[in-house]
Amino acid sequence: xxxxxxxxxxxxxxxxxxxxxxxxxxxxxxxxxxxxxxxxxxxxxxxxxxxxxxxxxxxxxxxxxxxxxxxxxxxxxxxxxxxxxxxxxxxxxxxxxxxxxxxxxxxxxxxxx
Amino acid sequence: xxxxxxxxxxxxxxxxxxxxxxxxxxxxxxxxxxxxxxxxxxxxxxxxxxxxxxxxxxxxxxxxxxxxxxxxxxxxxxxxxxxxxxxxxxxxxxxxxxxxxxxxxxxxxxxxxxx
Numbered sequence: 302x303x304x305x306x307x308x309x310x311x312x313x314x315x316x317x318x319x320x321x322x323x324x325x326x327x328x329x330x331x332x333x334x335x336x337x338x339x340x341x342x343x344x345x346x347x348x349x350x351x352x353x354x355x356x357x358x359x360x361x362x363x364x365x366x367x368x369x370x371x372x373x374x375x376x377x378x379x380x381x382x383x384x385x386x387x388x389x390x391x392x393x394x395x396x397x398x399x400x401x402x403x404x405x406x407x408x409x410x411x412x413x414x
Numbered sequence: 415x416x417x418x419x420x421x422x423x424x425x426x427x428x429x430x431x432x433x434x435x436x437x438x439x440x441x442x443x444x445x446x447x448x449x450x451x452x453x454x455x456x457x458x459x460x461x462x463x464x465x466x467x468x469x470x471x472x473x474x475x476x477x478x479x480x481x482x483x484x485x486x487x488x489x490x491x492x493x494x495x496x497x498x499x500x501x502x503x504x505x506x507x508x509x510x511x512x513x514x515x516x517x518x519x520x521x522x523x524x525x526x527x528x529x
Binding site: 393 | 447451464502506522524
């Protein structure tokens, strides 16, 4: 069974559209994250949720809205997509302590045209 | 803001060669993790080092955490084509239990090992 699964794998859409990416983890972790990986492979944290509560919000535009219906799910909704939003978005989970390793999903490649 | 400088950014070598990837910062980290990412997949943890001066070995991979916990290195002996991938270092800061696992990633090293 896949530990952290996110859908869709690929997302191609036009500027101005609204889209969502879903993420689920079956590891029993309390903390979930969204990371953005740009074209140069740099991974940057966007959000972190602990037990459904927002913990980290790293200066992400308001067009990005995470939602955690329960601690096993963290979805990402993006409004009014822009060209610069094109990237690979990774969902991850962990136990939430400082040294806890992250378990990543396989990413969603978003292309905005 | 903690920054991690990872070098080199690109590394292209022949099978059998040795290589070292460096991860440096001016900040102190409570621990440092190394991940490997293959195309189309998410990063996968290789190792976590937590003690200054610590050395960990994983088959042909040797990881070292600097004494001051500001830097780390990954050394691969006798590289194989299967080692090809993106290697990422990530530092964790102990914020008194409130960091909730926030990691700062280096820029990554894209390693290509040619047969």
